[in-house]
Amino acid sequence: xxxxxxxxxxxxxxxxxxxxxxFHPVDFEAVPDSFMMxxxxxxxxxxxxxxxxxxxxxxxLIQRRMGHSRLFEVVFPGNPGHAYLAASNGLAExxxxxxxxxxxxxFSRNNxxxxxxxxQVSEHIVEHAANHARAIQQIIETHxxxxxxxxxxxxxxxxxHIDIDQSLRRERYPEYLEEPKxxxxxxxxxxxxxxxxIAAGAVETKKRAPVPPHPERDLLWFVANYAxxxxxxxxxxxxxxxxxxxxxxxVFATQIMNEGWASxxxxxxxxxxxxxPQQSYLDAIKCHSDxxxxxxxxxxxxxxxxxxxxxxxxxxxxxxxxxxxxxxxxMEQDDDFAFVRNHLTRELADELGLFxxxxxxxxxIKVLEPDLTALHEALLSPKYNFGAPVVxxxxxxxxxxxxxxxxxxxxxxxxxxxxxRKVLDYLQRVxxxxxxxxxxNQAGSTLELTAP
Amino acid sequence: MDEAGGKGGGQPxxxxxxxxxxxxxxxxxxxxxxxxxxxxxxxxLPEIIAGxxxxxxxxxxxxxxxxxxxxxxxxxxxxxxxxGAGQGKAKPGDVFxxxxxxxxxxxxxxxxxxxxxxxxxxEFKVDDIVDWLWEEMKLPNLKARVGxxxxxxxxxxxxDRRGARSRLxxxxxxxxxxxxxxxxxxxxTFTDEDLRFRQLARRKQPAIHAVVFFMLDVSGSMSDxxxxxxxxxxxxxxxxxxxxxxxxxxxFVAHTTEAWEFNEPDFFQVSGTGGTVASTGLVxxxxxxxxxxxxxxxxxxxxxxxDGDNSVSDAADARAxxxxxxxxxxxxxxxxxxxxxxxxxxxxxxxxxxxxxxAGVAAGSYALNDFDDVWGAVRHFFSAEAQTPADK
Numbered sequence: 156x157x158x159x160x161x162x163x164x165x166x167x168x169x170x171x172x173x174x175x176x177x178f179h180p181v182d183f184e185a186v187p188d189s190f191m192m193x194x195x196x197x198x199x200x201x202x203x204x205x206x207x208x209x210x211x212x213x214x215x216l217i218q219r220r221m222g223h224s225r226l227f228e229v230v231f232p233g234n235p236g237h238a239y240l241a242a243s244n245g246l247a248e249x250x251x252x253x254x255x256x257x258x259x260x261x262f263s264r265n266n267x268x269x270x271x272x273x274x275q276v277s278e279h280i281v282e283h284a285a286n287h288a289r290a291i292q293q294i295i296e297t298h299x300x301x302x303x304x305x306x307x308x309x310x311x312x313x314x315x316h317i318d319i320d321q322s323l324r325r326e327r328y329p330e331y332l333e334e335p336k337x338x339x340x341x342x343x344x345x346x347x348x349x350x351x352x353i354a355a356g357a358v359e360t361k362k363r364a365p366v367p368p369h370p371e372r373d374l375l376w377f378v379a380n381y382a383x384x385x386x387x388x389x390x391x392x393x394x395x396x397x398x399x400x401x402x403x404x405x406v407f408a409t410q411i412m413n414e415g416w417a418s419x420x421x422x423x424x425x426x427x428x429x430x431x432p433q434q435s436y437l438d439a440i441k442c443h444s445d446x447x448x449x450x451x452x453x454x455x456x457x458x459x460x461x462x463x464x465x466x467x468x469x470x471x472x473x474x475x476x477x478x479x480x481x482x483x484x485x486m487e488q489d490d491d492f493a494f495v496r497n498h499l500t501r502e503l504a505d506e507l508g509l510f511x512x513x514x515x516x517x518x519x520i521k522v523l524e525p526d527l528t529a530l531h532e533a534l535l536s537p538k539y540n541f542g543a544p545v546v547x548x549x550x551x552x553x554x555x556x557x558x559x560x561x562x563x564x565x566x567x568x569x570x571x572x573x574x575x576r577k578v579l580d581y582l583q584r585v586x587x588x589x590x591x592x593x594x595x596n597q598a599g600s601t602l603e604l605t606a607p
Numbered sequence: 608m609d610e611a612g613g614k615g616g617g618q619p620x621x622x623x624x625x626x627x628x629x630x631x632x633x634x635x636x637x638x639x640x641x642x643x644x645x646x647x648x649x650x651x652l653p654e655i656i657a658g659x660x661x662x663x664x665x666x667x668x669x670x671x672x673x674x675x676x677x678x679x680x681x682x683x684x685x686x687x688x689x690x691g692a693g694q695g696k697a698k699p700g701d702v703f704x705x706x707x708x709x710x711x712x713x714x715x716x717x718x719x720x721x722x723x724x725x726x727x728x729x730e731f732k733v734d735d736i737v738d739w740l741w742e743e744m745k746l747p748n749l750k751a752r753v754g755x756x757x758x759x760x761x762x763x764x765x766x767d768r769r770g771a772r773s774r775l776x777x778x779x780x781x782x783x784x785x786x787x788x789x790x791x792x793x794x795x796t797f798t799d800e801d802l803r804f805r806q807l808a809r810r811k812q813p814a815i816h817a818v819v820f821f822m823l824d825v826s827g828s829m830s831d832x833x834x835x836x837x838x839x840x841x842x843x844x845x846x847x848x849x850x851x852x853x854x855x856x857x858x859f860v861a862h863t864t865e866a867w868e869f870n871e872p873d874f875f876q877v878s879g880t881g882g883t884v885a886s887t888g889l890v891x892x893x894x895x896x897x898x899x900x901x902x903x904x905x906x907x908x909x910x911x912x913x914d915g916d917n918s919v920s921d922a923a924d925a926r927a928x929x930x931x932x933x934x935x936x937x938x939x940x941x942x943x944x945x946x947x948x949x950x951x952x953x954x955x956x957x958x959x960x961x962x963x964x965x966a967g968v969a970a971g972s973y974a975l976n977d978f979d980d981v982w983g984a985v986r987h988f989f990s991a992e993a994q995t996p997a998d999k
Contacts, residue, residue, distance in 0.1 A: 186625075186627065187627070187628060189627075189631065189633075190627040190628070192633065193627070193631065193632055193633045196633055197632065197633075201632075202632075204632065204635060204636055204639070205636060205639075205678075206636055206637075206639040206640040206643055206676070206678070207636075207640075207678035208632070208633065208636040209633065209634075209635070209636030209637035209638070209639055209640040209641075210637075210640055210675055210676065210677075210678065212633030212634070212636065212637050213637055213640075213675070215633075216633075304639075308678070311678065312678065312679060312680050312681075313680075314680075315680070316681075449694045449695070450694060450695050454695070455695055455696050455697075456693055456694065456695030456696060456697050456703075457693055457694050457695055458691060458693045459691070459692075459693065460692050460693065460694050461694075464694075507694060508694050508695055508696060508697075509692060509693070509694050510692070510693055510694070510695075510697050510699070511690060511691070511692055511693075512690070512691055512692075512693055512697075513688050513689065513690050513691075514688065514689050514690075514691060515687065515688050516685065516686075516687055516688070518704050519702060519703075519704050520702065520703055520704065521700070521701070521702045522693075522697045522698065522699050522700060522701040522702075523690075523699060524699045525699060529690075530692060532690075533690045533691055533692040534692045536690075543680065543681055543682075544681045544682065544683050546681050561681075566683055567683075568683055568684050568686060569683070569684050570681060570682065570683060570684060571681075571682040571683060571684045571685065572684070574679045574680065574681065574682050575679075575681055575682075577679035578679050578680065578681055581679070597684070
């Protein structure tokens with residue numbers, strides 16, 4: 156009997172295909188734990204350098220030292236997909252992880268949001284990001300680390316501010332307003348125009364469109380295209396960060412579904428795989444129950460919800476209710492917003508013991524009355540707009556001053572002023588003209604932040 | 608195949624190693640963060656270092672507690688009350704407190720990770736800090752008084768045809784060879800005649816030697832805080848002088864109505880009771896100078912820290928003793944540590960120094976009320992000292 160998990164990959168793949176999973180081929184690679192940790196920190200195997208990743212790295216290191224988190228695998232969608240497995244995984248863990256990875260590969264190939272973003276970014280994000288990193292390294296050699304860091308400070312601070320509904324490679328705004336429709340050239344108009352040639356001529360001049368013509372949420376794109384004095388390499392850095400954000404969005408917006416789907420499939424494939432040795436099967440099942448455990452072993456309640464557990468439980472119910480065909484349909488169509496709102500039912504919420512609570516700033520936590528719609532919102536609210544406040548570019552004044560507006564009505568409250576000021580400082584160094592940001596204060600009245 | 612074997616498995620041979628086994632991006636970016644923190648610390652150095660806690664006795668480094676930098680994103684204001692979703696055995700109306708949750712739930716996102724406070728202790732070399740401070744405060748360099756001395760040292764001097772192999776001067780030997788052969792194109796061959804060896808000779812070194820007397824009033828009226836202020840000030844004075852002198856000796860004298868010499872660790876622990884008679888301390892300093900040092904050969908400094916409450920009857924004695932000491936020192940400084948009470952040097956001791964400065968002797972005084980004033984004091988004394996003529 157083999158002790159190498161690689162020997163099982165092909166058989167698990169065959170079993171998965173027989174069960175109806177449709178995925179691009181996946182390259183499996185076992186990597187040391189230290190590299191696993193870096194992949195988790197950077198979000199991509201090779202990515203641009205920035206000190207903020209160093210901060211995350213240290214937090215990860217501390218967490219790992221304290222034994223809080225353990226990474227089994229990281230998988231990147233694409234054709235082929237790339238799966239990185241921790242070299243410290245045991246045989247049983249790797250068998251489980253292989254099945255889990257195939258679940259992800261099926262999801263990312265068939266889910267519409269993933270498909271749309273991959274059509275934009277291409278199916279080779281891992282290579283793209285590595286290219287960005289290499290290009291930025293070259294820019295550092297030409298322009299110096301300090302200047303590149305200044306640009307990355309601004310670009311990465313705005314990484315969530317993209318407009319996923321627009322194309323990755325979108326055109327600049329039309330320069331002129333649409334010309335008024337040419338009216339029928341009848342005799343009356345000719346005679347009317349002859350009465351006042353100046354007025355008739357004025358109609359023909361084109362009018363410049365305001366920039367932006369409508370509030371623009373894609374700040375990375377807007378700055379890259381319309382900053383008055385940005386150098387072309389600075390624009391390139393903004394666009395590189397933006398492209399990576401387009402890749403990250405579906406991962407972020409389908410986390411519950413995606414992790415749930417992969418967990419559902421690793422459990423199911425494991426049950427059906429009769430070729431796995433008995434002991435490994437038991438170990439793998441134990442590992443599975445650790446992964447989808449809702450609350451830490453020594454705790455009564457948890458104040459956050461394990462997306463693996465929630466997604467897994469929801470998919471089990473859905474497959475039971477709608478059959479595999481129906482479940483696949485939902486997997487293709489939905490993102491987390493639709494998934495939770497449509498399929499997290501009262502019964503399931505009760506069964507899982509989900510509750511809603513309110514937390515005061517002094518740390519006191521109170522469990523609230525059950526309310527399904529409010530529970531959905533409590534689960535989803537951190538996910539709106541890529542997890543960021545809705546800030547859009549509103550206007551560029553003639554002197555180049557950028558006006559940003561925060562949509563406090565949508566977000567329900569104003570911005571954190573101190574942080575916002577720092578972001579404006581970052582951005583001002585690449586925009587190079589004043590920036591004004593409008594938001595509301597605690598009392599709800601309008602407030603303007605300016606930089607410099 | 609030992610992939611599944613875990614960490615215990617043998618290391619792969621270097622040739623087979625992947626790039627990520629040789630290089631850590633996380634560590635690289637962490638170092639950059641570290642560098643940024645150091646830059647930030649450097650920018651706010653005087654405020655940070657002045658806190659007496661950072662000084663590490665006897666060590667050449669100081670430790671500064673810092674917070675990790677945050678890369679800022681747009682975030683919503685933290686609400687008074689936020690809602691979240693949880694799971695487990697809880698009924699509506701249950702209340703529990705969770706101090707770890709004060710961050711507010713649901714702040715996990717692509718940009719805003721849940722990062723608890725982590726404090727770092729950064730270690731800085733004292734020498735670096737002093738360099739930065741000198742740059743920062745634009746302090747003039749002191750003019751060291753140079754005198755003849757007993758000290759000798761080996762200096763390189765001249766060449767010889769014989770010598771130890773290690774002192775062979777290749778360049779010089781080569782030149783000799785070229786000179787002898789005349790024609791540069793010919794094949795060079797050395798003969799013993801060409802070889803030149805460097806020679807050493809003993810030479811007297813000028814004295815670049817300083818002795819700093821720290822005199823501390825430890826009478827009953829000096830509180831712990833006062834002593835700590837004095838200690839912080841003394842620490843940075845030593846660092847500053849050490850920049851200028853190859854060898855620096857320190858002498859610690861404490862006094863109440865009597866005076867004693869101490870070693871450094873004990874000096875700052877000492878506390879006494881009773882009145883203040885400054886002349887005893889000054890006389891003690893005089894005795895030590897006479898017994899051990901030759902004022903013509905080394906640079907003497909005296910720094911005195913006191914709350915200024917010298918006994919009135921001591922005025923004449925103190926004046927005489929001070930004049931005698933000041934005549935032999937490069938500089939005589941007085942810091943008045945008077946926590947809270949800002950009397951601006953209008954004390955008995957303050958007056959003594961005012962007289963001294965008025966007489967044109969290299970001396971200065973400064974009122975030290977708070978740790979923030981330490982830099983003012985250092986700047987004050989070092990600028991004043993540099994202005995006084997080196998040869999008085």
